[in-house]
Amino acid sequence: GQQLNQSPQSMFIQEGEDVSMNCTSSSIFNTWLWYKQDPGEGPVLLIALYKAGELTSNGRLTAQFGITRKDSFLNISASIPSDVGIYFCAGQLPNTGNQFYFGTGTSLTVIP
Amino acid sequence: DSGVTQTPKHLITATGQRVTLRCSPRSGDLSVYWYQQSLDQGLQFLIQYYNGEERAKGNILERFSAQQFPDLHSELNLSSLELGDSALYFCASSGLAGGFPTGELFFGEGSRLTVL
Numbered sequence: 626g627q628q629l630n631q632s633p634q635s636m637f638i639q640e641g642e643d644v645s646m647n648c649t650s651s652s653i654f655n656t657w658l659w660y661k662q663d664p665g666e667g668p669v670l671l672i673a674l675y676k677a678g679e680l681t682s683n684g685r686l687t688a689q690f691g692i693t694r695k696d697s698f699l700n701i702s703a704s705i706p707s708d709v710g711i712y713f714c715a716g717q718l719p720n721t722g723n724q725f726y727f728g729t730g731t732s733l734t735v736i737p
Numbered sequence: 738d739s740g741v742t743q744t745p746k747h748l749i750t751a752t753g754q755r756v757t758l759r760c761s762p763r764s765g766d767l768s769v770y771w772y773q774q775s776l777d778q779g780l781q782f783l784i785q786y787y788n789g790e791e792r793a794k795g796n797i798l799e800r801f802s803a804q805q806f807p808d809l810h811s812e813l814n815l816s817s818l819e820l821g822d823s824a825l826y827f828c829a830s831s832g833l834a835g836g837f838p839t840g841e842l843f844f845g846e847g848s849r850l851t852v853l
Contacts, residue, residue: 656840658840658841658842660844665847666847667739667741667844667845668780669739669844670739670841670842670843670844673841713779713780724793725770725782725842728779729779730779
């Protein structure tokens, strides 16, 4: 299946620090999605991106659709303890019948 | 609340048994996806249905099957269960806006299956 390489795999940061994570692929995607998953819960959609170069914010979160359409970035500013969780990227390939492919996740720990 | 409903939330059963997981998509969504997530793992795509028809298959075992009914709810059947089938099973749905796929996927809270 399609591989999305997500990095870093895990992050340990101090409260108040900014966070950056990214997702790359060898294929061109027409949609990028970012999700947050709390333990034992379903992933929650944070941000959806639809155009190359698009930069979208949702509160302290900002995500960008890479200009090559093969990557995407998520930034979290001024992290707080409730940001703890696993963040997944997901991409949708063109002409695949609405198929979504997921990254392996970034586990974020925020130290108060 | 994503609008996607899954039941049961928890299920404990024995090896060799068969279980059925149920999913109701968001109102109006025609596509339903099933994913498996084992402990500390990512989301493994199992199968997708669109308006009652199978659209795509991922890493779904032959012991597993699914269907989507005319009212658009879906069921995932897992049979001859093995210890390794213990996992969280998620259903997700996506819909249309203006006749085009929205490109957004919304997840239910999952069904946690434990096989003893």
